Amino acid sequence: MPDIFELLPLNKLGAREDKQTSGKINFGLFLPGVSEEGEYELFVRVIHEKDQFLQDIPPMDFEMEHSMDLDYGDYWSATIDIEVKDKLKPYSAWGTPGKYVYRYCLKSPKKQEFIDWIIDPFAREFGVGKLSAFTLGYEHYVWNKNELEWKIPFINDIVLYELMVSEFADDIKGTIAHLDYLADLGINCIELMPLSNVEKRVDWGFAPIGYFGVDDRFGNRKDMQELIDKAHQKGIAVIVDSVYAHTSHLFPYYHVYNELGYSLDENPFMGPFAENWDDMDPRLNTDFNHKFTRDFFLTVNNHWLDYYHVDGFRYDYVPGYWLEDSENGYTKLVRDTYRLVNEKKGSSDHWQRFFEEESVNLIQCAEYLPCPTEVLEKTYSNCAWQNRTLDAARETAENPGKLTELGSLFGLIGYQPEIQNNGDKLKKTALQYLENHDHSRFICTFGTVACDNELLREGDRTFWYRMQPYLIGLLTAKGIPMLWQGQEFGENYCLPQEGWGRVLLYRPVRWEYFYTSEGRSLVNLVRKLVKLRRNNPQFSRGDHYFYNDYALYQSRNIMMFSRTYNGVFSLVALNFGAQEQVVNFKFPFNGNYREELHGQDNLKGVSAGKDVQLNIPGNYGRIWTLET
Numbered sequence: 001m002p003d004i005f006e007l008l009p010l011n012k013l014g015a016r017e018d019k020q021t022s023g024k025i026n027f028g029l030f031l032p033g034v035s036e037e038g039e040y041e042l043f044v045r046v047i048h049e050k051d052q053f054l055q056d057i058p059p060m061d062f063e064m065e066h067s068m069d070l071d072y073g074d075y076w077s078a079t080i081d082i083e084v085k086d087k088l089k090p091y092s093a094w095g096t097p098g099k100y101v102y103r104y105c106l107k108s109p110k111k112q113e114f115i116d117w118i119i120d121p122f123a124r125e126f127g128v129g130k131l132s133a134f135t136l137g138y139e140h141y142v143w144n145k146n147e148l149e150w151k152i153p154f155i156n157d158i159v160l161y162e163l164m165v166s167e168f169a170d171d172i173k174g175t176i177a178h179l180d181y182l183a184d185l186g187i188n189c190i191e192l193m194p195l196s197n198v199e200k201r202v203d204w205g206f207a208p209i210g211y212f213g214v215d216d217r218f219g220n221r222k223d224m225q226e227l228i229d230k231a232h233q234k235g236i237a238v239i240v241d242s243v244y245a246h247t248s249h250l251f252p253y254y255h256v257y258n259e260l261g262y263s264l265d266e267n268p269f270m271g272p273f274a275e276n277w278d279d280m281d282p283r284l285n286t287d288f289n290h291k292f293t294r295d296f297f298l299t300v301n302n303h304w305l306d307y308y309h310v311d312g313f314r315y316d317y318v319p320g321y322w323l324e325d326s327e328n329g330y331t332k333l334v335r336d337t338y339r340l341v342n343e344k345k346g347s348s349d350h351w352q353r354f355f356e357e358e359s360v361n362l363i364q365c366a367e368y369l370p371c372p373t374e375v376l377e378k379t380y381s382n383c384a385w386q387n388r389t390l391d392a393a394r395e396t397a398e399n400p401g402k403l404t405e406l407g408s409l410f411g412l413i414g415y416q417p418e419i420q421n422n423g424d425k426l427k428k429t430a431l432q433y434l435e436n437h438d439h440s441r442f443i444c445t446f447g448t449v450a451c452d453n454e455l456l457r458e459g460d461r462t463f464w465y466r467m468q469p470y471l472i473g474l475l476t477a478k479g480i481p482m483l484w485q486g487q488e489f490g491e492n493y494c495l496p497q498e499g500w501g502r503v504l505l506y507r508p509v510r511w512e513y514f515y516t517s518e519g520r521s522l523v524n525l526v527r528k529l530v531k532l533r534r535n536n537p538q539f540s541r542g543d544h545y546f547y548n549d550y551a552l553y554q555s556r557n558i559m560m561f562s563r564t565y566n567g568v569f570s571l572v573a574l575n576f577g578a579q580e581q582v583v584n585f586k587f588p589f590n591g592n593y594r595e596e597l598h599g600q601d602n603l604k605g606v607s608a609g610k611d612v613q614l615n616i617p618g619n620y621g622r623i624w625t626l627e628t
Contacts, residue, residue: 005336006291008299012077014122014212015102015134023082023095025134027064029104029120031256032073032268032292036066041107042076043114048093048100049127057092061105072292073268082136097137101127104252108260115259119197121252121296124213124221126197130250132210141225143309143350150232150353152311152361153188155382155427156541158237159475159530160482161185162436164193164204165218167508168485172219172227179227179234185488185523186530189237189363191314193437195224196243199250204437204503205241206316207248211300221308228309232353237311239363240304244297244333245320246284254284268292288321288329301337309350312363313337314385318375319368334364334380338424360424365431373414376428380421383480384430393434393470397445400576403554410477410561411544432477434470435484440494442487443467448494455501459492464518465619468525469559469574472597472621475529476563476572478544485509488526489519532596536625538565547585556581558616568628570596573614574621581618584611589626596623 008030018024027044034040047059064078084095104118123132161182169175182190194205197215205215214224228238247254253269264272264283271287288294304310315330323329341362344351354362365383368375372384392406412430419428434442444459446466451457467490475481485491486509493507513519533539542565547553553560557577563570569589575581586609587593593603601622606612616622 005298005340006071006295007302008072008122008295010122010212010299010303012075014120014124015132017134017136017138018079021081023136024079025082025100025136026077026079027102027120028075028077029064029122030069030072030075030292031252033262033266034106034256034260035068035074039109040066042066043105043107044078044080044102045105046080046082046100046102048096049098049133050093052101052127052131054092057089057094059102060086060088060094064104072295097135099125099127099133099135101131101133103131106256110260115256117250118252118256119209119250121210122212123197123210126210126213126216128216129199130209133216135220141222141229143225144229144233146233147229147309147350148348148352150350151356152237152353152363154356154359154361155363155480156429157534157537158189158363158480159187159533160189160191160431160480161187161485162191162193162433162482163485164437165195166202167506169509171217172214172223176223176227176230179230179236183234183236185527186534187483188235188534189239189311190231191239191365191482192241194241194243194316199248200504202504202506206243206503207246208243209248209250209252211297212303224308232309237363238309239312239314239365240310241316242301242313243316244300245286245317247286249281249284251284258283269296285320288323288333289326294328294332297333298336298340301333302340305337305341306351309353311353311361312365314365314367315381316367318366319370322368322375330366330375331379334366335422337364338362338380342424358425359427372430373416376430377416377419380424380426382426382428385436386430389432389474389477390434390436390439393442394445396576397442397466397470400554400557403557403559403576404548404550406473407546407548407554407559407561410473410559411546412478413546415479430479431482432474432479433482433484434467434474435487436482437484438495441484441492442470443490443492444494454496455505457494459494461490461492461513461516461518464490464522467522468620469576471522471525472529472572472623473559473574475526475533476539476570476623477561478563481533483526486511486513489514489523490516528597532623536568536570538563538568538570538625541565542568542570553583556583558583560585568626570623570625572621572623573616575616575618578618581616583614583616585614586611587626592627593624594627596625597621 012028016026042064043061045059051057062080064076069075087094106115117130120132125133127133196208197210257267321329364381366375366381367385372386389409395402446463447460542563545562547560559574590608595601
């Protein structure tokens with residue numbers, strides 16, 4: 001029996017321009033439990049974007065009508081005509097095409113004042129801060145004809161790059177301008193930090209107030225479609241960071257019900273069940289025990305997959321809606337999203353990007369840090385965000401005795417490569433990274449530049465060379481290698497462990513580092529390694545074997561592992577110490593071995609099972625591949 005899942009009727013929600021009648025805008029909003037019977041009145045306040053800061057031009061109020069929806073309860077709607085004759089001042093922009101901002105305002109019999117600044121949870125566009133938006137005379141984006149030919153990379157072949165649009169290149173347009181750089185680097189998938197609407201101009205985006213569009217600080221919905229369209233044309237998939245476990249206090253399904261004094265039991269969306277941060281109001285947790293909540297976020301996923309053509313999601317803070325032993329939380333969301341996509345197989349539209357032979361290449365990445373193997377085994381997630389490799393690398397930099405653990409993690413020991421779930425066969429893997437948005441740059445581990453202000457502390461880039469063996473290991477290891485913006489040329493911000501300075505400080509990528517000697521050395525190495533990985537499937541799809549011999553290797557700061565695929569064998573030898581080391585190794589196959597990094601230490605006439613002396617330079621490595 002097929003899964004039953006439901007999507008909210010977006011055709012009656014949010015602000016929508018009536019294409020049949022010029023100047024007519026339809027509004028729709030679900031507010032379960034807020035009805036006419038309680039003598040509530042709801043208004044939509046609208047003003048042209050050009051007028052919003054002018055003191056003599058107030059917004060116009062339009063009263064909304066109440067009705068009941070059979071599935072979701074109380075529904076409020078209005079249709080307004082925007083006509084030039086209604087403008088209050090001759091210099092007003094009212095009635096002209098362009099962007100209008102709006103908000104909802106609720107009159108309650110229990111309060112003396114209106115509950116104001118209610119944003120539209122179904123808005124497709126946004127204004128500054130707490131304002132939703134729509135564009136009068138909106139012209140939809142025209143996708144490139146090649147979009148129908150685009151195919152998402154197989155999960156094991158991905159080389160991922162995490163970026164925050166505003167820090168990476170100011171806005172979406174700037175990010176588009178950098179796509180050639182990313183493609184040249186060899187990246188074939190980018191992960192965008194949260195794009196959803198938030199109140200502040202400088203913010204990581206993990207306290208959303210609007211989910212169905214792109215925050216105004218980044219650009220607009222057409223900009224976002226253009227970014228994805230052009231990324232696909234360059235062979236780059238796009239996934240988005242999805243924050244579904246918690247919201248801002250301004251999210252209307254918290255804000256309205258909190259202002260009305262409703263208890264948590266009366267709230268149709270929020271709930272206390274999830275793991276809570278000590279400094280966070282538990283009422284800000286979304287509650288997937290509610291059908292409305294489940295349908296809302298599945299509709300968000302469908303909207304981003306269909307309207308924006310994203311290729312998948314990185315799900316933030318999965319423990320917040322994991323719901324152990326329940327089918328209503330994260331487990332149901334990712335299964336329903338998979339099934340929703342799978343139902344599109346055989347159509348002739350853009351959904352075909354997910355299908356290659358028998359695979360469904362929807363990317364669903366879970367941030368479930370307590371146990372990433374569990375979330376892969378129990379759900380339809382096909383990859384997981386995991387900090388264990390990052391932690392082991394940082395511990396190794398401070399204590400070489402941790403090298404054995406890092407070697408095991410480069411092989412993703414304990415992760416199943418394929419799992420059957422409800423009859424569906426899914427390939428599984430995990431992300432491998434040394435840096436991400438949550439942590440200081442890896443170079444900070446080796447030393448920092450003295451600074452009295454903790455927020456401005458930076459890693460010492462003169463230690464750039466110590467990063468080399470870690471990068472070689474990362475980009476030849478099992479799993480999906482991920483780079484955090486600017487890592488490839490030595491970006492060196494340090495990040496506070498806690499406090500608002502983590503998320504409210506602007507840290508733009510310093511592209512000038514690209515032209516320094518440190519930056520050029522690192523980026524040349526990364527380019528070489530990414531190219532090696534993309535062109536040699538043993539590094540992306542092959543078996544991994546860690547040569548765990550402490551006396552022979554780890555005690556001398558050496559890590560050895562191999563990657564093998566369809567008879568092609570490569571040995572990766574890494575030296576995490578400062579001194580060159582000469583070690584013995586028995587190759588499993590006769591033949592000639594090509595050194596991949598520089599080609600200066602090729603091995604001729606190697607006999608299988610015989611000791612070969614290998615020279616491994618300090619703070620660097622070597623990669624030997626059997627010539628076939």
